[in-house]
Amino acid sequence: MICILLVAGHGTVLETEIKQNDETGLYSHLIGVPKSLLPGIGGMKILDFWWKTVNMRQLFTEVYIVTNADKYKYFERWATANDFPVENIINDGSTTLSDSLGAVADLELVIRSRKLQDDIMVIAGDMLCEDQNFDVAQVIRFFRSKPGELIIYYEMEKGEKSTSRGIVEVCPDSHRIIRFLEKAKDGLTSSRLASVVFYCIQKETLPVLSDILSQMEVTDGSFGRFWEEVINKNLLDVFGMKLPTGFQLIGQVTLSDYTKWLNCFSAKQQDKSSKPITCRSYARVGLIGNPSDGFNGKTIAMTINNFWADVTLVKSQTLVLLPHPLNDPTEFGSLQDLFSISRKEGYLGGLRLLQATCKKFYQFCCKQGIALTKQNFTLKYDTNIPRQVGLAGSSAIVSATLKSLMKFYNLTDNDLPKPVRANFILNVETDELFITAGLQDRVVQVYEGLVYMDFSKNLMEEQGYGNYISLDMSSLPQFWLAYLNDPSDSGRIHNNVRQRWLSGEPLVVEAMKTFAEFTDQARVALMDKNWNHLAQLMDQNFELRRSVYSDECLGPGNLKMVALAKQFGSAVKLPGSGGAVVGLCLDPAKLVEMRQAFQEAGCVFCVITPYNPSASTGNSQL
Template identity: 40%
Template sequence: MSKTLVILATTSATTTLEKDIKNEHTSRFLRYRGVPKCLLPISGRPALSWWYDTAYHIYEHIYIIATAHSYKHFERWASGHAFPKENILNSGFSQGAISDISFAHRVKDIAEDLCIVPADLLFDNSRGLRLLETLKQAKGNQIIYHIPEHGDDPRIQRITTEHGSGLLTKEDTENVKKSLICPLAYNMGSSSLKQLDSYLRLPDHQASDVSLSGSITIPSLQEDLLAFYETQEYVQTIEQEFVSAYGYLDPSVTLTDYLKTWEKLLDTNIPPRSPKTFPNHQSQPIITRSNARVGLMGNPSDGFYGKTMSLLISNFWAEVTLIPNPLTQVEYGSISILPNPVADPHLFSSIESMAVISQTDGYDNGDRLLQACCKVFFTHCQKNNIKIDVKQGFSVLFETNIPRQVGLAGSSAIITAFWKTLLKFYGVTDEDIPLPLQASLVLSAEQDELGISAGLQDRVIQAYGGLVYMDFEKQHVDQYGYGQYERLNIDNLPPLWLAYVADPKDSGKMHNSVRQRFANGEPAVVEAMRQFAQLTTDARDALEKRDHKKFASLMSQNFNTRRAVYGDAALDKANLRMIQLATEHSCVAKFPGSGGAVVGMWNGDDEAHRNQDLQELRWALEKEGFVFVEIQPKANDA
């Protein structure tokens, strides 16, 4: 029997529990401020989740009617329950339950009988007959309500209904109101659904909260529904017994009641966890690193179907620590991104400090890198039938000492380190996702998910480690989604050094105009990218012969070609000054990335003067505020 379930989450009145939480200013409850009562945790899960897990097996269609204020909360809840986002209906600001149901009826063109339950209904599916199954068997207009029995446990109440037929008189309705807090559920026949719009046009129709005897309050959605049922020609109640955690519906439930009675109500429904029942459980932290890189030749042609040579270096790195959730954690499957006090500050010593840090570091944060990485990883595994056990969650944090915004691949190092952590945690191997594809997926996290302008070079070298020659020939990239990569012998490299600016600027800005010029087919740009590719091939040959003089000459050509295409204004005075100082001290240098740093090597004629030249270069750079380091190549990134 086809049946539609509507979950009404449109009551406008704030419950006592929600008010109490808003008045609590401790860290424990701040995360629940503004959260609808039905989404507060009961035994570690939102109250609604406990019975939705049963509902979606029973009903063909389920809709949640929310308000403009609560919609985002339900949207977030839906993301964790495979609940279709289009089935969350935003009613704006509710004009009553009948108006909301009429809205759903019109928008979703509901033709069959409708089952209606309040969102903060809470019951124990594991005990007695199930409310949702009983409700689905109902036909026509039926009301299921609760009559408290003296001495019963206030948490778990027996449901008793009176059997009857014919018109539900006002006297019957008043008796119902006086004997219960509010009805549990309704069934509305398809013929009555068609009368909703006519009912709403009645001049005396209005929805309002109604106070009854004692401290009992009927929420407007319940009062509105009962008023509508009074107008129907045939209403019945079904005689059925089942067990329910009914009292949570009471809008006067306080925070004290919640902590004492409801917060852990269904703990007995959670089977104890053990390594035997969760064989894939992990207990040890996973720590991974991904190092900075320098582009030695060919960059920036990696973003233009060119060729590059890149080197991973040991000097700087990003490190990710994943801490698996313990078996005892209530929210065993949850994932938490822990803030990095330097990269993602949430605490500032003063408003002046906040302003200075915002001006210096900008507003981008590393949390979004981890979040995007998780999304790309999970989506790829899902689409390619790579089985991962997602029952266990984790906490994760990152640290990085890679200088920011100087073109050393700091952001991709964070994502790559986390990517490697996810591979280990979920037991995914390089056979499941080959290294070339991993690099492309990491790029996707930045480029497609976050809109960061980037090329494949950084992700490839951080996936492979060592020294890698990369060919991004267009036909191959278009066909496979990645280029052709070759590991080279790092022992053939000359000694290298790195210098970078103390006050860097956005490393992504330099690419913008050139990318558009390349897309437009500008001959000078197209030819420059061809030259970069050729320089890279020549550099590979020079290293194989250990011809360091030739390699130095190619580095100079790489820089000169880049300067001709980008222009001095784009390259920035500080970058050009580092190149000039290198030349003055018998060295050659080029940009290792998109700007803010230079990578260089000594190119003098008398080997006896090497150390002196490099020492004087270091002092000259440091005097003008630059940082100088000798590069330590890293053979791999394991």
């Protein structure tokens, strides 16, 4: 591949303003300096960043710079100081803005004069970028996976106006650009995706480039008008890739614009370098419908404030995953100590969850056309969610890790919508770590709060995810939670039910339909604040589960907790896969007595504090 850096612009506004308005003399040294050689972030010249980004012989056979006759000497001097081949600087002969060729004609000049016959990457060398340390190899791989040209775009911030940008509309599935609007008028599009002068063009397109240009009604020679014509008239197939960072073209801009963008981008870089990112995800309890979430059923679940997982990410020189001192032990007091810890905690802590999430995140971004910046980080986690009691501790760590990565790389809900995010978390656990799991935990940890979930087969097949609705959390009754001090592996409770369901066993198939019916009835009970009916449904949920899974599968510990709760007249069911029970006791006096009874039986008992995202102080970050 060949890279072409375009730096032939004749920006006069900035220079004129410095001459007329800079009474301090702070910017007088910039008079006459080409835009791409102006200071960028950290004092480096803007062009220095781009040269650093593309100066990789394993990716580019040649790199060319196209400039004008007026500024040629500046780039010749820059080339000798930066180990750039002077013979690769191409002079387009223009000396003023009025006789400039335009960006598209400059590109054609390089192709013709150097007889290029390879794929081409085109970049405007006078673009100020918030973070130019992105992975160009990732861009090239994505380009070569698509049967057409490639345009890089970014998502504009609130203050940016679409009337000053080339706006693209992108198909989220194919990543094909279906419409291009150069300096779009207000109301023409709702898209906030702005194209930048950063393109990849196939070698097969080069011979016909001149023909396309001659047939077009382009008057200003800009790439914006070029792509608008090419895309909207379907002359070429063009695809889009997102860079999750800010861009500004230092074209005909004022001194205040230039200094504002420079200060803004510099502040963001400093903020990202110095401030750690901490994101939290919460444990959840399934209130009704589980375990039908894995069987095209319906559930209602709730995140709780009692237990959580935190993941902290801070920028670093190398990528480091820090083991948790308790959950990922590598030092033991003795062989007996190792035996006791391994017997109770198992062999696998949370470190594998961090690693699998990072791996899946990079893979997802490559597939979805999101070019990540090349910056490293240190990742660590902490959690107080009890292990192996079915409170979704593993998925909480994965969820919090994903939140941290999205925030670090400036990804938004548009890049990873909530339904897709829940699928992503499930895939980390099932595909990468072979953990038996369903969607319920991941959905409620992404949406947070009290969530109704419909996993009907038609929904899952048509859109790839279910129907997820956040429910009102005001005036909820008092739920409680109890769990075993020494639980067995909660995963065993699933037994062979899935195979029985897949084979169409009537008992299992009908049970999953009934769980879904319980969920719909519970949703009405929650809306009507009919707590007695909700309690009855919770009891019925457990009894149906017991009839399908058998007492042997449920295990004596779970059955013991259920029986104890029923002695006090409380509704009770399993909140997850086993090891804990969740209940609804409508008699406050009996709740106190029941707590004591559970504690005397060797269980941990706690009153649930629901986590309501609408009333939170921002702990979850995203």
